[in-house]
Amino acid sequence: MSEKSQKTQKKNWFKGLNAEFKKIIWPDKQTLVKETAAVVSVSVVLGAIIALVDFLAQHGIDILVNLG
Numbered sequence: 001m002s003e004k005s006q007k008t009q010k011k012n013w014f015k016g017l018n019a020e021f022k023k024i025i026w027p028d029k030q031t032l033v034k035e036t037a038a039v040v041s042v043s044v045v046l047g048a049i050i051a052l053v054d055f056l057a058q059h060g061i062d063i064l065v066n067l068g
Contacts, residue, residue: 027035
């Protein structure tokens, strides 16, 4: 591949990249705040559920081990 062909290929790649970046629709501040709050809320709830299941499993195993 010649040097000129490589430069043309790189130039076309950057043009394509620039065209794709222009297609991005960035959210407004209100939407960003709502979506961030939703992600944080779901993460906290799932974390609490996982902690509760872990706690119950640990105590269930402790009870089974102490029976024998």
